[in-house]
Each structure stands twice: as structure tokens, then as C-alpha cells.
Amino acid sequence: MNTFRAIVFSSVIAGFVVGAIVTVIQHFGTVPLILRAELYEKAAHHDHAATPDARDGVAAAHSHEDHEHAEAWEPGDGFERNAYTAAANVLTAIGFAMLLAAIFAMRSGNAGGRISWHEGMIWGLAGFAVFTLAPGLGLPPELPGVPAAPLLSRQIWWVLAAATTAGGLGLIFLRRSLPASIAGLILIVLPHVIGAPELDHVETNVPAALSHQFVVAVTMTSLTFWFMLGGVTSAVFARLDRDNPETLPG
């Protein structure tokens, strides 16, 4: 199997496995918090008194017509919504696995050796730092119903934080020289010195305790996701890449 196919196949396999597991974790971890926050979000749209009681909330959650995004299609609550969440999780996992497997291909290609699943998990940890930790410091995981700066500005900052952190970590851990390490550290700190876009004044009736719980749930789910993705992708990739004529020890 050539390199590209080995990367894609191992990513698809790892993506299905890890995406499915993470969907189950989210189902009990983050999704219930999102649904609860949506009750507050919808209550605010309804111009009800500040806090909805639970029964009102459940009724509101099912009347999607009142939602601000009502013009566009959205999956119905329950099975349909969960199915789309699972599909999106699998796709996201496949995409991120391709980044990891591509790195494994480059690393094992250069060294002529194989990436172990343990080394894969360390690369997973790097993915967690790049895609969750760094962007999350400036833009903490947010629940629905919490107002935030314009979407595009936050997306640009998010991508900037992820890119500079990836570059910075690469300079520090792959170059292993003092100047490169200093440059790497500056790169990692840079987006946080610039600062993430935020609103001057945020008013929400989503309780702070719920938001805090969500930050913890997202961070831990993501850490689990990246460890699993790193381990599984490297194990499957090493297997598919074993008979690659491009990497036979020379």
C-alpha cells in the first residue's frame, strides 16, 4: 500500500473507532450540558422571566420553530440529532487522524523506523495542546446562549492560536536548539498577547456553574479523544504501512 492510501485508510479506521467512542462519552458528558444551556437560551428568546423551570424548559427545547436559526434545516431532537453528532464526530476524528498519520508517515519515513502506539499517544497529546488547550485559553469552550464576539473573528483567532502553537511546539521539540526553542516559545505566547476577540459586556442567563462544568467536560473529553486518536491511528498506520515499498528499510 502506498503512503497516501495507508494514511487515508488508517485515518478512516481510527476515525470510526474513536469517533464512535467519543460520541458515547459526549452523550453523557458534554451534550446534557448543551441541552440544559439551550433551555436558558430559548427562555431568553421567549422573553420569559429570567430562569425557566425545568418543565417549561423541556417544552421549549422541542419547539425549534422559535429558535433563531429556524429558517435553516436542523436535525430533530433525539435520535436524528445524535446521529448527526456521531457522524460529525467520526468525520472530525478522520480529519484529525489524517494529520497525525501524515506526521507518522513523515517521521517513520525519515527515521526508517516505526511509530509505536505509545509515541502515537504523545503526538495525540500534542494535538490536544494545539487544537484544544491553546485556542481554549483565549476562547474557552462555550455553551449555547452565551453571547460572544463575531464568529469569523473568533475563528480567525482560533486558527491563529492553533497554527502558532503547532509551529512553536515543532520548533521546541523537533529542532532542539536554544534559538529555535526561544522562537517557539514566543510563537506559542504570541496569540495570547494579541488576545482573543471578546465582547466588552456579556449578559447571559446561563449559570456560571454550568459554563464551568462545560469547560471541564470538554477539556477532559478532548484529552481522551486525542490520546485515543494518537494511539489507535499510529497502531493502524504502522500495520497498513508495514508492506509499503516506499519504506522498506534501505
Add this chain to the structure above:
Amino acid sequence: MAHTEATHLPVTASRVSRLPQSLMAMMLGLFIVGFVGFSHIDVVHNAAHDVRHSNAFPCH
């Protein structure tokens, strides 16, 4: 297993192609993540809504 001289040459030649293939796969992976997590298309946003929030991708 012993490797003969003959197997060495093509290996060295094709190892060069490993980098572009890896970079291509990387672009594809970034495209998939970008489409699922960063799309401004309402329907895509709504379908992946809970995943965007759960992954701390910017949403709404």
C-alpha cells in the same frame, strides 16, 4: 531477510515521494475538519452543532 542491491535503488527513489503524499493527506484532513467545524453554511452548522460546542470550535 537479506536485501539485495536491486531493492535499494527504487526504495531511495520512492522515499522522496513520501513527503508530498503526507502533505496532501494533511491538507485533506484539514479540509475535512474545517468543513465540519468551521463552515458558515447554516445546515452544516446545525448538523454538527453539538460537536462544534463539544470540541470548543467557535460556534453561533
